[in-house]
Amino acid sequence: MNVLVVGNGGREHALAWKLGQSPMVDRVFVAPGNAGTALDAENIAIPVTDFARLIRFAREQSVGLTVVGPELPLTEGIVDAFQQAKLRVFGPTRAAAQLEGSKVFCKRLLHNADVPTADHQVFRDAESASRFIADRYLDDHQSCPVVVKADGLAAGKGVFVCSNRIQALESIDRIARQREFGDAGKELIIEERLDGQEASVLAITDGRTILPLPPAQDHKPAHDGDRGPNTGGMGAYVPTPLVSATMMHWIEEHILVPTVHSMKRMRFPFQGVLYAGLMVTHQGPKVLEYNVRFGDPECQPLLMRLKSDLAELLLATIEGRLDELPPLEWDPRPSVCVVMASEGYPGSYQKGFPIRGLEEAAQIPDVKVFHAGTRLQQDQVLTEGGRVLAVTALGSSISAAKLQAYTAVKCIRWPGAWCRKDISDKALSGSR
Ligand code: AMP
Numbered sequence: 001m002n003v004l005v006v007g008n009g010g011r012e013h014a015l016a017w018k019l020g021q022s023p024m025v026d027r028v029f030v031a032p033g034n035a036g037t038a039l040d041a042e043n044i045a046i047p048v049t050d051f052a053r054l055i056r057f058a059r060e061q062s063v064g065l066t067v068v069g070p071e072l073p074l075t076e077g078i079v080d081a082f083q084q085a086k087l088r089v090f091g092p093t094r095a096a097a098q099l100e101g102s103k104v105f106c107k108r109l110l111h112n113a114d115v116p117t118a119d120h121q122v123f124r125d126a127e128s129a130s131r132f133i134a135d136r137y138l139d140d141h142q143s144c145p146v147v148v149k150a151d152g153l154a155a156g157k158g159v160f161v162c163s164n165r166i167q168a169l170e171s172i173d174r175i176a177r178q179r180e181f182g183d184a185g186k187e188l189i190i191e192e193r194l195d196g197q198e199a200s201v202l203a204i205t206d207g208r209t210i211l212p213l214p215p216a217q218d219h220k221p222a223h224d225g226d227r228g229p230n231t232g233g234m235g236a237y238v239p240t241p242l243v244s245a246t247m248m249h250w251i252e253e254h255i256l257v258p259t260v261h262s263m264k265r266m267r268f269p270f271q272g273v274l275y276a277g278l279m280v281t282h283q284g285p286k287v288l289e290y291n292v293r294f295g296d297p298e299c300q301p302l303l304m305r306l307k308s309d310l311a312e313l314l315l316a317t318i319e320g321r322l323d324e325l326p327p328l329e330w331d332p333r334p335s336v337c338v339v340m341a342s343e344g345y346p347g348s349y350q351k352g353f354p355i356r357g358l359e360e361a362a363q364i365p366d367v368k369v370f371h372a373g374t375r376l377q378q379d380q381v382l383t384e385g386g387r388v389l390a391v392t393a394l395g396s397s398i399s400a401a402k403l404q405a406y407t408a409v410k411c412i413r414w415p416g417a418w419c420r421k422d423i424s425d426k427a428l429s430g431s432r
């Protein structure tokens with residue numbers, strides 16, 4: 001069988017690499033891919049939202065399985081388009097992908113399903129939202145622990161965690177008056193700010209059976225100690241001790257199962273990866289958001305540990321027979337992924353620097369360097385994005401995996417390359 005992976009990040013490189021290991025798989029294509037997928041698979045220059053060309057390519061190359069990485073094509077209906085073309089595709093339909101595409105939809109569903117989440121209010125205009133804040137928080141400097149969110153997709157930038165009234169009013173202004181995020185700001189949410197540590201719990205579901213994957217922890221702020229601006233994710237590790245086996249069962253019973261059932265009841269049956277972004281609070285885990293795809297970078301350390309056949313798992317999901325699969329097999333060793341980024345990211349940055357030391361890094365045992373923002377020019381790998389590489393390692397303990405990942409990071413260089421130095425330390429300190 002030939003497979004097609006849609007996307008061009010570290011997540012898609014990991015998917016292509018893992019799918020390529022399946023005895024069922026002949027050729028792996030990635031659209032549009034990066035330098036890493038060019039080496040481990042075959043790139044095809046089709047943008048992720050050009051469904052007609054992707055479908056034509058899938059037909060021409062007898063692609064038996066298409067796996068969609070990023071949220072944008074999912075919320076735009078790539079799965080519906082492939083299904084109409086009678087092609088097998090892994091991911092939720094456009095209707096089900098609203099769970100990520102609309103925070104208002106997500107909150108309504110969480111409420112209907114009685115899933116724990118932050119209390120919230122929905123607003124359709126800046127005036128009523130500002131009045132809500134002004135009426136409740138009288139003094140500019142009084143504590144105002146709220147989070148203001150644009151309803152739609154805003155590349156992770158439409159969420160403002162506020163401490164005082166000035167920040168809250170400013171966020172409302174940016175989302176709803178200045179429309180910094182365009183139509184994503186047609187509606188906005190103001191919710192209570194939760195305290196605790198964040199965890200990512202991903203599960204594969206065919207709409208009936210739910211297979212939770214080991215709990216992961218992302219590192220969204222740019223700098224060590226969770227300081228600095230938010231990014232797409234500067235590193236992740238699996239499993240996180242923040243989520244115990246008992247808590248995992250609780251999450252399955254009180255969060256994942258009611259969500260999947262509720263999606264079915266609302267006639268949006270969910271198939272694909274259900275990714276719960278959780279805050280582990282003193283009252284237990286609460287849902288911050290749902291994503292409808294593998295996390296990036298969580299996917300990289302997860303797939304590094306997966307021993308089962310990914311192609312078989314994804315096909316079983318599409319065909320609604322997850323209940324027939326044997327339990328997933330995992331490498332018992334933890335895995336740590338460190339993202340190397342361009343100077344200036346998450347702000348503006350320069351591209352086109354040659355990356356050195358990749359061969360050296362590849363020699364380090366139990367390490368895989370997944371590419372994210374890279375491009376191949378002749379035989380040279382160049383930087384092409386903000387998050388450039390996702391250096392992922394296995395180790396006998398989390399600290400051993402961390403050491404191994406950073407040993408590989410040290411081999412790799414280009415002008416301005418940087419990374420966080422503390423990926424997975426939250427697991428080691430046991431801090432919450
Ligand atoms: P979201 O896209 O909704 O996950 O929000 C992005 C980030 O904002 C999360 O990963 C959290 O760090 C933070 N965040 C979102 N909602 C809340 C909340 N209710 N309380 C505290 N932090 C939040």
Ligand code: GLY
Pocket residue numbers: 218232233291294295296297298
């Ligand atoms: N790791 C965050 C995300 O994939 O959205």
